[in-house]
Amino acid sequence: MTNLPGLTPRALKPLSAAILLLAVGSALAQPKLNVVASLPDLAALAREIGGQAIQVTSLATGLEDPHFVDPKPSFVRVLNRADLLLEGGAELEVGWLPPLVDSARNPKIRRQGPGNFVAAEGVRLLQVPTGPLDRAQGDVHPLGNPHFLLAPDNxxxxxxxxxETLSRLDPTHAAIYQTNLAQFQARLDQKVAQWRQSLAPFRGTKVVTYHKSFDYFLDYFGLELVGTIEPKPGIEPTPAHINELIPKARQLGVKLVIIEPNRPRRTPERVAQAIGAQLVILPLMPGGQPAAKDFFGWFDYNVTQLVNVLKP
Known part of the structure; x- marks a missing residue:
């Protein structure tokens, strides 16, 4: 390599570093990929992987029921400008998202479009029905339980x-996405070890939930779901069902009743009091509690809440 006149190898080092920083800064200065997530858990995960190279918007908030998000006219404009749409899939958003996508007139984000990402693809879903389905069974998801992001392995x-999808759509920042992925996975591995250790003393604890929302979380960390406040998925609790649930839960020694922030509390409080269990409110998605605003804060909050109510 020929040295520039008057510049020694030592002098070239800071110059090389400056050129590298300029190149990185130039890449980041390019228009950011516009990512729209149907739900806050997907948005939080996208922020971990995309970092500063993408702009992320969540349509729903962490306090909403992901099955029944109130569609707003502004959502159509947001989707119209999206480069990438992240949806949970497994028919979680089937009641509200498809009409918005149709109205947005953005072919990139339609199903099978280059900017459509369905998170459920590639994930082993729990509770996939094997027989015929009808409305008498409640709001059963034919593809399986769609709340799979509550398990760290998923x-x-x-x-x-x-x-991979971000790198394909935005190859300029592919190295950034892969670096962020590696850092995310390393941190997740470390946090999972901590979460498992924190919850280890409570493995086998029997739990009642309002809806079948926390099945993946409970299964992953070794807690046992024995019943739900809902008689069937999406069906409001009835006196007959609660009168059956209370003696069953009491006999099984249920220690915990879990509900989401948006659920009515009167019936869960009654059940918890009747069986001598603790009632705990856990966010189903980031943003469901102020302390659970990002991906790791969400899991940290849920684990900490469980430990606090279960410890002697």
Missing amino acids: CSIVARRLA
């Missing part, structure tokens, strides 16, 4: 696919 699967 988050890893989705994160890898998301990094």
Whole structure:
């Protein structure tokens, strides 16, 4: 290599560093990929992988029921400008998202479009029905339980696919996405070890939930779901069902009743009091509690809440 006149190898080092920083800064200065997520858990995961190279908007908030999000006219404008749409899939958003996508007139984000990402693809879903379905069974999801991001191993699967998709749509920042993915996975592995250790003393604890929302979380960390406040998915609790649930839960020694922030509390409080269990409110998605505003804060909050109510 020929040295520039008057510049020694030592002098070239800061110059090379400056050129590298300029190149990185130039890449980041390019228009950011516009990512729209149907739900806050997907948005939080996208922020971990995309970092400063993308702009992320969540249509729903962490306090909403992901099955029944109130569609707003502004959502159509947001979707019209999206480069990438992240949806949970497994028919979680089937009641509100498809009409918005149709109205947005953005072919990129339609199903099978280059900017459509379905998180459920590649994930092993729990509770996939095997027989015929009808409305008498409640709001049963024919593809399986769609609340799979409450299990860290599923988050890893989705994160890898998301990094690949971002790299395909935005190859200029592919190295950034892969670096962020590696950092995310390393941190997740470390946090999972901590979460498992924190919850280890409570493995086998029997739990009642309002809806079948936390099945993946409970299964992953070794807690046992024995019943739900809802008699069937999406069906409001009835006196007959609650009168059956209370003696069953009492006999099984249920220690915990879990509900989401948006659920009515009167019936869960009654059940918890009747069986001598603790009632705990856990966010189903980031943003469901102020302390659970991002991906890791969400899991940290849920684990900490469980430990606090279960410890002697």
